[in-house]
Amino acid sequence: MENQKSNSNLKAVVAILAVLLVGSLVYIFKMTSDAKEQLTVLTTTNTEKATVMKDLEALKATYDAAIAENTSMSGELIAEREKVVNLMSDLEKSKGDAASMAKYKSQFFALQTKLKGMTQEIEGLKKDKTILTTQRDSTITVLGESKKYNEVLVGKNEELTKTVEIASKLTVLNLKTAAYKLRSSGKQIETEKAGRVDVLKISFTIAENKVAKSEDKTYYVQVIDSKNNVLGEKKTASFGDNSLVYSFLTTVKFENKTVDVTQDLPGKNFEKGTYFVNVFDNGELVSKSSFSLR
CATH class of the missing domain: 2.60.40.10 (Immunoglobulins)
Known part of the structure; x- marks a missing residue:
């Protein structure tokens, strides 16, 4: 009778230990999964932040090159470049959470789109300048030829005048x-x-x-x-x-x-x-x- 009671108690303890073990295993598995998930999110966020920063740096370099050409739009380009610099500074200070990254990406695409439009306008201005320069050079050439022709005419007129003066002198x-x-x-x-x-x-x-x-x-x-x-x-x-x-x-x-x-x-x-x-x-x-x- 006592042996049967002892066996029952032992079984109960084993059962409790088994439940505790299973619970511990489940808890450990969940904690491990959560840590992996957080590490994955953190790694992804840092990668996104670095990518956006790299894109912003490239965008700034493009603005610098456009400004260096010293076009009539240099003032506007400088203002837009300042926006890029400020955005880079804000991104550097940010924690890199998903909401922030979405905002920075959106602002980056807006600045990139603005640059494309301004680049097209600059190219148009360059073409106009090239046409005007060609027309100016042609005009200068024509004026130069006209000046030479006029100088020849003036010379001939002077010679003719002298000839007439000589011929009109009485002997x-x-x-x-x-x-x-x-x-x-x-x-x-x-x-x-x-x-x-x-x-x-x-x-x-x-x-x-x-x-x-x-x-x-x-x-x-x-x-x-x-x-x-x-x-x-x-x-x-x-x-x-x-x-x-x-x-x-x-x-x-x-x-x-x-x-x-x-x-x-x-x-x-x-x-x-x-x-x-x-x-x-x-x-x-x-x-x-x-x-x-x-």
Whole structure:
């Protein structure tokens, strides 16, 4: 009887121990599973955080490169890059839980999308700039060619003007001087003796010129004796910085045809020797000759 009671107690203890063992095993298994699950979640979260950080770093580098191109959108790009930098700072401080990671991912995709749009706009600006640069270069080339052509035209016009000026100058020919003695009857007798001379007759011809203007032309005649004295009126005319002492002036009406000019220069006590006669057109010597009295 006692043996049966002892066996029953032993069985009860064994049963209790078995239940406790099973319970312990179940608890240990659950704890192990929970730890593995938490480790898996933590590992996954850290991996996601690192991935998002890497993506943000790449996005920042892309912004840096775009800003370095110094386009008209640099200001906007800098502002967007600051958003990326701030997001990286927030991500670094975060615990990396699922909710936070979802928020950071969403913000990353928004910034990435914004960058794509701005990149397309920058590319459009680059194309426009290239077209404008090409058009500007073409315009500069055309302007350069036009400038050269105009310079050639100006040169030709200047040459033509000079040619016309030269062609329009009147030519004075056949400058001659003769000495005469006047008789009481008014008759003039040519002589070469200085003591008998009463008047010098000076003559010259203005050649025909179809290019020159029809106008009144004034010539200054200068007669210098053998002692370097200017005969006649001895008046002075100024031409810029130069001045001229002349014997007389004569005004001729020129109408493109040949004109003969003759004028007397009266005087007395003419010196023996060689005389020089010069004809000036506005200070420019256009003809000269000489004669002698004995």
